[in-house]
Amino acid sequence: DTEVTQTPKHLVMGMTNKKSLKCEQHMGHRAMYWYKQKAKKPPELMFVYSYEKLSINESVPSRFSPECPNSSLLNLHLHALQPEDSALYLCASSQDGSSDGETQYFGPGTRLLVL
């Protein structure tokens, strides 16, 4: 099973709302990623967790707060977002993030609209 699941599929939120995106994988992977993808653009890395510890934060604004409660789950907490944060948010996972040529498996994404 090479499936990464994400919920919700779609999310509409106001700039004062607090919401969370969820990602789950059951491949035994120890590295999990959050990407942001704007329309007609490639995915851009936001955060990486390896063995439940934050390994990389690509200078993402603090209104995005990642959390990795266990090796199978990854959350992205959203607060006080701006309209320009509207995008497709993709989760991915790989073996452990430290080996050469690890395949990253992507979920279907959560399409976020900030009003």
Added chain:
Amino acid sequence: GENVEQHPSTLSVQEGDSAVIKCTYSDSASNYFPWYKQELGKGPQLIIDIRSNVGEKKDQRIAVTLNKTAKHFSLHITETQPEDSAVYFCAASKGNTGFQKLVFGTGTRLLVSP
């Protein structure tokens, strides 16, 4: 840091024709080059990848070639079918930093007409 350029941005072919998408990368230390297919409303799906110790890899109608000297790699799709229509992204990464970071190309929208 790594920079990946991808061409063309759009590609229209007739069903049964071949399609070629090309990418160049800047960091000679990059050693892993995956290709992803992204259909409308879905996440990227890995279709083929190649590592720097290999010059070519083939999987049925899909092949990837790598020229390390020139720092470019290409995706070849033969006998295209309408279901091949999607956006294709190339990417490059290196693992010697203790962490593997994928850098994506800008994408190619492939349209296969029946």
